Amino acid sequence: MRVPEYFGSMVFDDRVMKARLSADVYYSLKKTIDEGEKLDLSVANAVAEAMKEWAVEKGATHFTHWFQPMTGITAEKHDSFITPAPDGRVILEFSGKELIKGEPDASSFPSGGLRATFEARGYTAWDPTSYAFVKGKTLYIPTAFCSYGGEALDKKTPLLRSMEALNRQALRILRCFGNDRVKCVHTCVGPEQEYFLVDAAVYKRRPDLLYTGRTLFGSRPPKGQELDDHYFGSIKPRVAAFMEDLDQELWKLGILAKTEHNEVAPAQHELAPIYTTTNLATDHNQLTMELMQTVAARHGMVCLLHEKPFAGVNGSGKHNNWSLATDAGVNLLSPGETPHENAQFLLFLCAVIQAVDNYQDLLRTSVASAGNDHRLGANEAPPAVVSIFLGDELTAVLKSIEAEEPYQGAERTRMKLGVPALPRFLRDTTDRNRTSPFAFTGNKFEFRMLGSANSIACVNIMLNSAVADTLRQFADCLEGAEDLDAAIHALIKDTIRTHKRIIFNGNGYDGAWLREAEKRGLSNLRTTPDCVPCLLEKKNVDMLTGLKVYSKAELESRYEITLENYCKCVSIEALTMVDMSRRDILPAVECYAAQVASAAAAKKSLTPELPCLYETELVRRLSGLTDRIAEQTGALERLMAELQAGSGFAAVSCRIRDEVLPAMGALRAAVDEAETLTASDCWPYPTYGDLLFSVR
Numbered sequence: 001m002r003v004p005e006y007f008g009s010m011v012f013d014d015r016v017m018k019a020r021l022s023a024d025v026y027y028s029l030k031k032t033i034d035e036g037e038k039l040d041l042s043v044a045n046a047v048a049e050a051m052k053e054w055a056v057e058k059g060a061t062h063f064t065h066w067f068q069p070m071t072g073i074t075a076e077k078h079d080s081f082i083t084p085a086p087d088g089r090v091i092l093e094f095s096g097k098e099l100i101k102g103e104p105d106a107s108s109f110p111s112g113g114l115r116a117t118f119e120a121r122g123y124t125a126w127d128p129t130s131y132a133f134v135k136g137k138t139l140y141i142p143t144a145f146c147s148y149g150g151e152a153l154d155k156k157t158p159l160l161r162s163m164e165a166l167n168r169q170a171l172r173i174l175r176c177f178g179n180d181r182v183k184c185v186h187t188c189v190g191p192e193q194e195y196f197l198v199d200a201a202v203y204k205r206r207p208d209l210l211y212t213g214r215t216l217f218g219s220r221p222p223k224g225q226e227l228d229d230h231y232f233g234s235i236k237p238r239v240a241a242f243m244e245d246l247d248q249e250l251w252k253l254g255i256l257a258k259t260e261h262n263e264v265a266p267a268q269h270e271l272a273p274i275y276t277t278t279n280l281a282t283d284h285n286q287l288t289m290e291l292m293q294t295v296a297a298r299h300g301m302v303c304l305l306h307e308k309p310f311a312g313v314n315g316s317g318k319h320n321n322w323s324l325a326t327d328a329g330v331n332l333l334s335p336g337e338t339p340h341e342n343a344q345f346l347l348f349l350c351a352v353i354q355a356v357d358n359y360q361d362l363l364r365t366s367v368a369s370a371g372n373d374h375r376l377g378a379n380e381a382p383p384a385v386v387s388i389f390l391g392d393e394l395t396a397v398l399k400s401i402e403a404e405e406p407y408q409g410a411e412r413t414r415m416k417l418g419v420p421a422l423p424r425f426l427r428d429t430t431d432r433n434r435t436s437p438f439a440f441t442g443n444k445f446e447f448r449m450l451g452s453a454n455s456i457a458c459v460n461i462m463l464n465s466a467v468a469d470t471l472r473q474f475a476d477c478l479e480g481a482e483d484l485d486a487a488i489h490a491l492i493k494d495t496i497r498t499h500k501r502i503i504f505n506g507n508g509y510d511g512a513w514l515r516e517a518e519k520r521g522l523s524n525l526r527t528t529p530d531c532v533p534c535l536l537e538k539k540n541v542d543m544l545t546g547l548k549v550y551s552k553a554e555l556e557s558r559y560e561i562t563l564e565n566y567c568k569c570v571s572i573e574a575l576t577m578v579d580m581s582r583r584d585i586l587p588a589v590e591c592y593a594a595q596v597a598s599a600a601a602a603k604k605s606l607t608p609e610l611p612c613l614y615e616t617e618l619v620r621r622l623s624g625l626t627d628r629i630a631e632q633t634g635a636l637e638r639l640m641a642e643l644q645a646g647s648g649f650a651a652v653s654c655r656i657r658d659e660v661l662p663a664m665g666a667l668r669a670a671v672d673e674a675e676t677l678t679a680s681d682c683w684p685y686p687t688y689g690d691l692l693f694s695v696r
Helices: 014-020 023-035 041-057 096-100 156-176 207-212 237-252 278-298 343-358 360-365 370-375 392-403 456-479 484-502 511-520 528-536 538-546 552-606 613-644 649-677 688-692
Strands: 062-066 078-080 082-084 090-092 122-126 133-135 138-147 185-199 257-262 268-273 301-304 318-326 438-440 445-447
Touching: 014 023, 014 041, 023 041, 041 096, 041 138, 096 122, 138 156, 156 185, 156 278, 156 318, 156 343, 156 456, 185 278, 185 456, 207 552, 237 257, 237 268, 237 278, 268 278, 278 301, 278 456, 318 456, 343 360, 343 392, 343 456, 343 484, 360 456, 360 528, 370 528, 370 552, 392 484, 456 484, 456 538, 528 538, 528 552, 528 649, 538 552, 552 613, 552 649, 613 649
Parallel strands: 062 138
Antiparallel strands: 062 078, 082 090, 122 138, 133 138, 185 268, 185 301, 185 318, 257 268, 318 445, 438 445
């Protein structure tokens, strides 16, 4: 079957709704989806019946309200369509009430204090802006998740709120430009997803990968990514088969998987989709990560989504390509041929610049996790300092406006490659700075700080909200202006002058930039404990509550949940290290040292004058390392016991940052050195070489 014939075949999308719903029901539902009008119960009943009939035809026997709790993954509870009939048989039913509301309880999900044990009831509410789909034998209905008191317990609800806040303020700006035709402005996202593939049999022999998703020990192999031979290299047959299978699964669900290639590190790959509305893109990315792991298992592999599964090679990120579009499909961040004359574009561009500068701490916090802390600032990822790359042309345009000087224009260069058969083409006047956390790439911004396992909801909530707040300020200024053109010019000029410190077009990896960023007053929030308190800073609380994206209680809950997750993740890692060290590594090193000592003794018993220098030195080094490993294992174990008795995740997270992580690093250094001295048949675990080159 050709791709166009099965693309979206498992999705209750617009084509299916138009075919299966009456005209009145269809147009009423479309108004709910496109314009946010209230959903009538009679419409919900008609949609539910059509949805059930369609799903049953696809082989579904159950339905689930699919939601995104604060765990970062998705959740589901399956109910069958069956209802008892009077004759003892069953019929299949699905009502509008079941469609629009569920009661999953789900009391064990993180709530950060939003719900007590005696208030455990939770509700799920249908999100009609994201299409339902069939996976396996179940109809999946995308939903929001809230507490009995109405507080958001998920990531979808604040995301939808932030999109609505941005829509309201962007429409105000467009009205200032005389555009009364646009009914809706929405953000679009295309998240590039990086991941690793390793052989399942090798993976299962690594307790650290099983428990934590990353290797806690492992010396560097003789060959890593030094030759850059894996990057964009030919795809191995086993990986190609996985990618083909994955594409088919994604396309059936209407997910616009577009680009796939090998990434820099051995065993690392990337998948990139085509843009779509942010809410839909978020749902699709959650499904993509789930299907990557499911499909990998079919092919005898494991998909690793941790941000830094291997030390010494590139980690995995998720590049959030973000833009603004109207319901007519107009990209508000498209500069056109003459950006210096495009006042509307420049105003929206300046809104993003001001938003990122004012709320750089929130953007950093939105990607905070124990895993991403290992990745940010390394050579494959941007630093923890947030800055914006604009490229030479836009930077020059803004400088000319600030200085009140005419813009001279960037001359387009015709590329000549020196081979007559090759085509000549015009070089873009913008570039792509891969070291920048927040780079303008022609008609969108690429936020590169997300870790591969992150939900894209969090960063888009903060980005949407920050831009909405800035557009609100701009609209307040422009709506009362007597001379609109002069007011727009003054607003752009003032924004550039006030917020140009956030613009940096150079090498983000250069240590000089970090010193320069400090001089500019930019924040450098290196770790999760450093940045999470920013959630509760007054300016951030006022902005997010003022836009009704979060309540104060919801922000406090996110603060608690993020720190709790950080503490628990690192604690699991530390305890895993202790377990691996005591149960396997120390016995292995001690056993090998004993073998070498026995071999030396056997030689000397035959020929006493033999010096046995190799064996003697090796036993000495292994014995010293055994003592170091034992001592550091005990120190880490005692430290973790102390933390178990601690109270308050804020205090514990700081001790983890300052004491636990250095102790883990010291233990790892000793173990990794011991691995290089121990015979391979005595070492208890597959090595980095075994893992990184396991898929052939």
